[in-house]
Amino acid sequence: MLRDITIGQFFPGESLIHRLDPRFKIVMTLLYILMLFTGSHILCLAVGTVYTVMAIALSKIPLKMFLKSVKPLLPFLVITAAINLFLVNTGDVLFRWRFLKITEDGLNISLFMIIRIVLLIMGSSLLTYTTSPIALTDAIERLLSPLKKLHFPVHELAMMMSIALRFIPTLIEETDKIISAQKARGAEIDTGSMITRAKNMVSILVPLFVSSFRRADELATAMECRCYNGGEGRTRLRQLKAAPRDFIALAVTIIFYAAAITVSILLK
Amino acid sequence: MPILETQGLTYTYSVGSPFEKTAVDHVDLRIDEGEMVGVMGHTGSGKSTLIQHFNGLLKPTSGKVLLEGKDIWEDKDKIRDVRFKVGLVFQYPEYQIFEETVYKDIAFGPKNMGLDEAEIKRRVMETAEDIGLKEELLDRSPFELSGGQKRRVAIAGVMAMEPKVLILDEPTAGLDPAGRDKILDHIKAYHRRTKNTILIVSHSMEDIAGFADKILVMNKAKLFCYDETKKVFGRSEEISQIGLDVPQITRVFDRLKGRGLDFGKEVYTVGYARDLLLKQLSEREGQ
Numbered sequence: 001m002l003r004d005i006t007i008g009q010f011f012p013g014e015s016l017i018h019r020l021d022p023r024f025k026i027v028m029t030l031l032y033i034l035m036l037f038t039g040s041h042i043l044c045l046a047v048g049t050v051y052t053v054m055a056i057a058l059s060k061i062p063l064k065m066f067l068k069s070v071k072p073l074l075p076f077l078v079i080t081a082a083i084n085l086f087l088v089n090t091g092d093v094l095f096r097w098r099f100l101k102i103t104e105d106g107l108n109i110s111l112f113m114i115i116r117i118v119l120l121i122m123g124s125s126l127l128t129y130t131t132s133p134i135a136l137t138d139a140i141e142r143l144l145s146p147l148k149k150l151h152f153p154v155h156e157l158a159m160m161m162s163i164a165l166r167f168i169p170t171l172i173e174e175t176d177k178i179i180s181a182q183k184a185r186g187a188e189i190d191t192g193s194m195i196t197r198a199k200n201m202v203s204i205l206v207p208l209f210v211s212s213f214r215r216a217d218e219l220a221t222a223m224e225c226r227c228y229n230g231g232e233g234r235t236r237l238r239q240l241k242a243a244p245r246d247f248i249a250l251a252v253t254i255i256f257y258a259a260a261i262t263v264s265i266l267l268k
Numbered sequence: 269m270p271i272l273e274t275q276g277l278t279y280t281y282s283v284g285s286p287f288e289k290t291a292v293d294h295v296d297l298r299i300d301e302g303e304m305v306g307v308m309g310h311t312g313s314g315k316s317t318l319i320q321h322f323n324g325l326l327k328p329t330s331g332k333v334l335l336e337g338k339d340i341w342e343d344k345d346k347i348r349d350v351r352f353k354v355g356l357v358f359q360y361p362e363y364q365i366f367e368e369t370v371y372k373d374i375a376f377g378p379k380n381m382g383l384d385e386a387e388i389k390r391r392v393m394e395t396a397e398d399i400g401l402k403e404e405l406l407d408r409s410p411f412e413l414s415g416g417q418k419r420r421v422a423i424a425g426v427m428a429m430e431p432k433v434l435i436l437d438e439p440t441a442g443l444d445p446a447g448r449d450k451i452l453d454h455i456k457a458y459h460r461r462t463k464n465t466i467l468i469v470s471h472s473m474e475d476i477a478g479f480a481d482k483i484l485v486m487n488k489a490k491l492f493c494y495d496e497t498k499k500v501f502g503r504s505e506e507i508s509q510i511g512l513d514v515p516q517i518t519r520v521f522d523r524l525k526g527r528g529l530d531f532g533k534e535v536y537t538v539g540y541a542r543d544l545l546l547k548q549l550s551e552r553e554g555q
Binding site: 174177178180181182183184185186187188191202203206207210211 | 320323325348351352355356357358361363364365366376377380381411425426429
């Protein structure tokens with residue numbers, strides 16, 4: 001069950017999207033999110049959809065993976081759609097039953113919201129699917145580096161992020177193991193009443209905390225043994241260098257963003 | 269009647285995804301009551317997946333697991349009872365310890381079985397003695413103990429459920445030789461007292477050669493062989509070929525055989541080798 005989590009998963013590849021500079025990818029993702037939130041006309045989203053489909057096609061990652069990333073948020077989508085569907089009262093009434101009524105506006109808005117959220121999730125999954133966690137944190141560190149002047153611990157933040165990302169799969173595996181071990185001792189974890197289940201959570205959380213502290217301790221020692229002393233004067237093995245393709249991709253994104261703005265102004 | 273039996277047991281991970289992998293492939297087994305079985309196999313041979321079927325932690329993709337002649341998946345709601353009858357000690361079991369005192373941690377399993385206080389106490393005391401934990405340790409926090417002691421607490425936690433079949437996955441992994449011998453001795457003592465079936469997973473033949481009645485070898489998801497210890501070591505060449513180490517002493521005697529000194533017997537413990545050699549020498553002196 002725990003293995004189904006796709007957050008932060010990375011699919012190695014050689015596609016154009018994979019090879020883009022991670023800094024540009026982050027900036028483009030931010031632009032993309034802005035694009036989705038520009039204007040409230042369905043055509044603005046059409047621009048976003050074209051952009052998403054294009055990017056997914058270029059990434060050569062199966063569409064199935066993107067659908068999988070939307071899956072955990074399905075309940076959220078359904079609730080959002082339902083609220084909009086039943087609470088928007090303007091426009092022609094399409095359907096009426098007792099106190100519930102569905103109007104044309106309500107239908108439009110809920111469809112709009114669903115598409116917007118799905119695009120948002122797919123687009124941001126594309127970033128993590130095509131960028132290794134290391135590249136991602138490197139890029140964040142570079143992008144935030146101006147904040148160093150304000151004594152903001154950029155390097156430390158990036159290091160913490162990469163360590164956290166690195167340990168997600170390890171901890172998932174560990175949790176799986178502990179669950180199995182306690183089940184073998186008769187703990188009711190996915191059966192039994194709510195109270196026994198909650199009680200049995202202790203038998204999973206305590207070992208998990210203990211082992212997280214142990215791992216943190218070991219990692220700290222290992223880092224010290226290799227003379228780690230923060231970001232000061234540290235050089236990198238892989239320097240991030242922008243290539244022409246990065247600027248082209250950024251230009252394409254800006255054009256799409258401009259298109260979305262134009263559409264929303266013209267259709268106001 | 270065998271206590272544990274599998275029929276065409278097959279398990280495939282992540283069916284339908286690109287990561288699909290068959291970890292256990294059509295395994296047919298019959299394990300008799302009271303036997304001490306060594307389970308061997310290379311990393312990734314499917315031995316850990318196999319043993320997780322015996323107590324119903326994994327459900328076979330196809331095939332059956334029979335406990336005392338009954339399919340354990342016949343009634344899904346009874347699967348917990350199967351876990352009390354077949355105790356499974358995972359690798360590095362000390363990482364599952366969570367209670368405030370050693371006593372409470374050993375009592376966790378028996379408590380889940382719904383036993384009364386007196387019975388729980390009897391079981392905790394008995395298993396603590398079997399596994400060599402002194403009584404004054406029982407009130408201590410398990411997190412203060414040494415690595416080897418913690419491991420023994422965790423093993424006791426499963427033993428205290430008094431399962432008819434006890435399965436231990438690499439119980440000696442990561443311990444020093446003294447800690448290893450201690451744990452194996454205590455497991456032997458437990459076996460002598462309870463006469464229960466025991467399965468020990470290990471990839472070190474040295475560990476189990478000395479006391480396993482039978483040895484089960486897994487190779488590439490398939491059952492390679494399941495036979496009496498001496499017969500399995502009689503196939504030492506095949507076993508080396510699938511990447512497993514036979515005991516050093518067996519290798520020595522294989523070499524001797526190659527040089528023309530054939531004792532006509534399978535040697536897999538140092539003690540036995542010594543007796544054999546001494547007998548041979550005294551016969552020569554007699555001539």
